[in-house]
Amino acid sequence: MSNSLTVAAAQFEMREVDGFDAFARQVRGLLDRTDGADLVVLPELFTAALFTARPGWRADPVGELSRIADYTDDYGALFQDAARTRGQVIVAGSHLVRAPDGEGVHNTAFVFFPDGSVVRHVKTHIFPAEAGWGTGEGDILAPFRVGSVTVGVSICYETEIPEVATVLARKGAELIVSPSYTFTPAGFWRVRHCAQARAIENQVYVVHCPTTGDPGAPLSPGRGRSSVLGPCDTGFAPDGVLAEAAPDTQDVITARLDLDLLHENRRTGAATTHTDRRRRAPVYRDYAEELLAGL
Template identity: 55%
Template sequence: AHIWGPDGEHYAHSKTHIFPAERGWYTQEGDKMAVFQLPFAKVGFNICYEAEIPECAATLAEQGAELILTPSATFTEQGFWRVRHCCHARCIENQIYLVHCCLGGNPGGPLPGCWARSSILSPCDVVWKNPQGIIAEAHVNQEDVISGEINLDVLYENRLGGAATTFKDRRRKAGIYNIWPSHIK
């Protein structure tokens, strides 16, 4: 995934977790999770399947990410909802904004038809207008442009005093997570 800043600076991310169905496509996994400072926010990438690995978003949040960009190409409606629900869980867990940018239609190559409904997501709390945590949402399987406002002041206020302070509480109790042997070996 690539993004360019207003002065032409270029940032890139290589997917760190290849989806099982993609493993025969001769793709290589990256090994870095980085956050980039853009004029409007600190931004990181989770590409598609990475959204389903909670540690990917948590790593970005711990580096200061306020917004995670998640491009995805899902082959089925079930695959779409799996990624979308995980994207929203990452918003709530890390108290960040997330843009889920979906590839739709039939792009060709190794990709069959893709199921899509792009969105801009927020944590679910009373400070955001939509109780479902959806700032903007595209039409299903249609070419579409969406826009929405993200307010970093509201995000930080919510991290400190919202109904669910998951980001702060996870950090507050970080020591207890190190007591148990890791399930990741």
């Protein structure tokens, strides 16, 4: 029997809402389109739509985006219930959460399981614009299991940092999920191209899921299109794209990931980068000082 995992990218469109209930209805409607998926991925900071729930929000500075952290309990309850009732593992994008020390916020990905358990990943490399929201950085890269598949989280800008995916792959990740929120086409393509590169160099699957929509200033618009990516090699699509959403709008895509094919590709593919990067580790040690300079 083939070892597989069915994944869905639920591309959320930010819209003005009058409260959490309206936001939750939109989320539930989107999730209803993911039936049959074992793992569902939502975008980075799609909860920014909750910034619009306060009357007069258009006059507020974007530096106050951290106030969406006030909805953390409601957000958690919504997705815990959804994971339980739907029987799915849900990577609920990411959300701003108050830092434990009370200083600022953390851009945190939550993974909700049907049994009620929750895994968190705090973004380790914030995009420069995030500093203006008082966002701190995490220090832990820890994959988790969905059935027999090992999954890592790489939030947006983290996907542009090769070391993040390298560590996750070294820890056994076969799938990397990349929620993102990019404000321009250039930003989207940076993450998308890097997601494809991470899939090739580590021989992993990547699910890239961007936030879309433009409620208006001071919120930045969300640009992009979700995709499920694999290595560009025999057995996969030549361009590595297994599925792709419509651009810049709400959409859902679903794909079945064949893990046996992935592992066979690591052994016998035309480009066995997963093995060859490890094989030449002695060379990298010779340049360890340059690789780690400034770290």
